[in-house]
Amino acid sequence: xxxxxxxxxxxxxxxxxxxxxxxxxxxxxxxxxxxxxxxxxxxxxxxxxxxxxxxxxxxxxxxxxxxxxxxxxxxxxxxxxxxxxxxxxxxxxxxxxxxxxxxxxxxxxxxxxxxxxxxxxxxxxxxxxxxxxxxxxxxxxxxxxxxxxxxxxxxxxxxxxxxxxxxxxxxxxxxxxxx
Numbered sequence: 658x659x660x661x662x663x664x665x666x667x668x669x670x671x672x673x674x675x676x677x678x679x680x681x682x683x684x685x686x687x688x689x690x691x692x693x694x695x696x697x698x699x700x701x702x703x704x705x706x707x708x709x710x711x712x713x714x715x716x717x718x719x720x721x722x723x724x725x726x727x728x729x730x731x732x733x734x735x736x737x738x739x740x741x742x743x744x745x746x747x748x749x750x751x752x753x754x755x756x757x758x759x760x761x762x763x764x765x766x767x768x769x770x771x772x773x774x775x776x777x778x779x780x781x782x783x784x785x786x787x788x789x790x791x792x793x794x795x796x797x798x799x800x801x802x803x804x805x806x807x808x809x810x811x812x813x814x815x816x817x818x819x820x821x822x823x824x825x826x827x828x829x830x831x832x833x834x835x836x
Contacts, residue, residue, distance in 0.1 A: 667713050673697060674704050695750045699740045706744075720748065722769030725756050729768075732757075 673686050683701070687694045703711030720728075728746050731737060732753070739750045759767040789797060826832070 670700055671709060674701060677701055695740050695743075699743050699750065702740070702744055720752075725768040726765055728753065729756055729760060729765075 669690075673690065673692060676686055677683065683694060683697050686692060687697055700711070724746075728742060728748060731745075732739070732742050737745070739753055742748070742753060743750045756768060787796070792800065
């Protein structure tokens with residue numbers, strides 16, 4: 658049976674740490690409560706160093722390329738286990754694994770690439786209108802030309818619709834109105 662991991666509150670984390678202090682093994686807690694083994698190990702070490710505040714969820718840091726490289730180089734140089742590096746640099750084990758994968762695939766330069774987050778902007782819609790004072794004479798003339806073309810197309814469409822209506826009325830024997 659696969660274990661489904663879930664988010665745990667600070668109270669839950671404290672309960673698991675108390676269970677470790679009572680003598681339960683980390684493996685037992687992880688298998689019964691759906692907690693990640695590495696995360697519980699990290700929390701146990703943080704609890705031993707910092708106490709209960711070490712169990713609280715922290716806000717995410719925005720690591721730049723230099724910081725990422727520093728973390729990975731330290732792991733390589735000192736043969737640090739990932740959970741120790743996670744504690745030392747206050748970064749999650751999963752995030753370190755993502756950085757390691759990037760380095761393996763593309764090298765250390767990949768750590769410095771900044772990807773924009775979120776949905777990419779679309780180049781749809783009309784361009785912003787400029788005020789007549791901001792336009793050059795050429796832009797003003799082009800704008801006027803475009804407006805007149807649109808007006809012409811509209812008038813042609815109205816004329817075609819009127820002629821179509823008159824033709825339908827003639828077919829059924831009515832005379833078109835003079836309006």
